[in-house]
Amino acid sequence: MEVILIAPSQQHLFAAELDQAFALRHKVFNHQMGWGLPHRNGRESDVYDGHAWHLMAFDMPGRLAGYWRLTPSTHRNLTAEVFGDLFESGAAPSDPYVWELSRYAIDGDQFAGRTQTMKKLMLAMGCGLMEFAILHGITELLSVQDDHIARHTSTLLGDPEWVSETRDYGATNATCYAYAPSLERLYALRVRYNLGTPVLSQYHLTMPTLQRAAAA
DSSP: OEEEEEOGGGGGGOHHHHHHHHHHHIIIIIIITOOOOOOBTTBOOOTTGGGSEEEEEEEETTEEEEEEEEEETTSOOHHHHHSGGGSTTSSOOOOTTEEEEEEEEEOGGGGTTOHHHHHHHHHHHHHHHHHHHHHTTOOEEEEEEOHHHHHHHHHHHOSOSEEOOOEEETTEEEEEEEEOOOHHHHHHHHHHHTOSSOSOGGGTOOHHHHHHHHHO
């Protein structure tokens, strides 16, 4: 199992992985959830992908099984441009320490009869997300979700610090949740995952590094 984060400047190096991600998004959000998002050649992507970070989890080498998109709130993002009315001010925040989470997707078909393996992959994604947030000083993660996705997210990120009103958008409902990344939450996930080392191996992280970043 491997978890990686692709930065905007690295996207040209991971074209095949991103293609898998866009195919998974189309499968989950259009075929399974019926959202009717724009797509092309079985791929769902949008104008926010080019400046986003893409978290990917692979159950087997070369086979994508889980995905999450992270976007700084200071850049164009889905929450600000589509769901701004969920905020009392009528606009989503724009702050370098507030990031958006979107397009959470798990390929459940890969885990038939392997529920525990799927849970471990989800927990690994949560660990990777927390590591990245702590390392970059992110204090708040905003995510607009329906009820189904919110249950998954709370399992990984804990109870939200703030929850907006729920509104209907077409065939689904949407609520904005604000989560606070913390070293304590990362420790809790690591215990559940029985993980001895940081997930994001590409950053060559150590727990002392994350502890210093959290204290900064």
